[in-house]
Amino acid sequence: MTKPFAIAIHGGAGTILSSQMTETHHQQIVSALETAVCAGYQVLKQGGDALEAVVVAVTHLENSPHFNAGCGSVLTHKEMVEMDASVMFGDQKQVGAIAGVRHIKNPITLARDVLKHSQHVFLVGDGAEEFAFEQGHTYTEQDYFFTDRRYEQLQSMKEKGLFALSESSYPDDKKFGTVGSVALDQSGNLAAATSTGGVTNKKYGRVGDSAVIGAGTFAENNNVAISTTGMGEAFIRHTVASDVAARMRYLNEEINVACDSVIHGELKNIGGEGGLIAINDKGEIHFSMNSLGMYRASIDLDGNVSVKIYADE
Ligand code: ASP
Numbered sequence: 001m002t003k004p005f006a007i008a009i010h011g012g013a014g015t016i017l018s019s020q021m022t023e024t025h026h027q028q029i030v031s032a033l034e035t036a037v038c039a040g041y042q043v044l045k046q047g048g049d050a051l052e053a054v055v056v057a058v059t060h061l062e063n064s065p066h067f068n069a070g071c072g073s074v075l076t077h078k079e080m081v082e083m084d085a086s087v088m089f090g091d092q093k094q095v096g097a098i099a100g101v102r103h104i105k106n107p108i109t110l111a112r113d114v115l116k117h118s119q120h121v122f123l124v125g126d127g128a129e130e131f132a133f134e135q136g137h138t139y140t141e142q143d144y145f146f147t148d149r150r151y152e153q154l155q156s157m158k159e160k161g162l163f164a165l166s167e168s169s170y171p172d173d174k175k176f177g178t179v180g181s182v183a184l185d186q187s188g189n190l191a192a193a194t195s196t197g198g199v200t201n202k203k204y205g206r207v208g209d210s211a212v213i214g215a216g217t218f219a220e221n222n223n224v225a226i227s228t229t230g231m232g233e234a235f236i237r238h239t240v241a242s243d244v245a246a247r248m249r250y251l252n253e254e255i256n257v258a259c260d261s262v263i264h265g266e267l268k269n270i271g272g273e274g275g276l277i278a279i280n281d282k283g284e285i286h287f288s289m290n291s292l293g294m295y296r297a298s299i300d301l302d303g304n305v306s307v308k309i310y311a312d313e
């Protein structure tokens with residue numbers, strides 16, 4: 001008999017206005033989310049481990065231009081793409097993280113390679129890329145990541161002197177768009193993965209929560225796996241992912257209580273907009289957000305597929 005397994009993904013939180021979303025755009029996003037969650041689920045169904053499942057799901061999202069990760073990444077002040085990613089496997093709390101990479105097609109697979117093949121756990125910039133090429137990743141030109149839409153968003157942010165994704169004339173500027181996945185496999189292992197281009201117009205080698213274990217990504221067996229999305233500075237200050245896990249570990253809080261306490265409590269109180277996805281050791285999934293929406297999808301213990309965008313769905 002197969003043991004319980006389930007998976008959830010997100011494609012970023014933020015102010016997603018239904019009035020500004022065309023039917024075609026909506027369909028494309030729903031189908032990208034569905035493809036990604038099904039790909040991760042197949043890994044679990046075939047007995048693969050949770051780490052592989054979350055990496056496969058996130059790789060699909062990185063390859064879609066609709067999200068702020070991989071080929072859809074936002075631009076820095078210097079008109080470059082600089083991406084952050086991390087993974088955690090709950091068995092022995094193994095981790096791998098990378099930040100500020102510019103020429104890696106799928107940053108999440110590099111984070112996985114750091115976990116599996118490096119003596120270190122967190123590599124940045126040129127060093128991370130040097131390691132990547134030793135591991136067989138190919139050099140990807142910046143052109144691959146560059147889109148007119150992201151360039152226009154950057155110009156709009158520059159004019160306003162903002163680094164954050166806010167108050168722009170662009171409909172999806174406040175949709176953060178980071179991607180992530182959490183899963184429980186048939187052996188009872190939990191894993192989490194998160195990948196992002198960060199925030200538009202970021203400067204000085206800024207790194208957000210997506211690369212920071214305990215802030216954007218966390219997984220421990222017999223407890224919970226979490227991936228977050230939102231304004232990274234706030235998530236780092238509140239070590240959001242590990243805080244949720246600690247509440248469940250020490251206070252025995254249910255997954256929904258722990259997640260909502262942090263997202264609607266401490267985080268919201270400091271103006272931290274965003275959300276998270278979580279799965280516990282029984283395979284129960286919870287989505288929590290204090291933004292108007294979060295692109296998200298899941299396949300639960302009974303194999304039911306669900307795809308949602310707005311908070312009130
Ligand atoms: N958390 C990401 C960051 O601050 C942004 C996002 O969620 O889209 O880099």
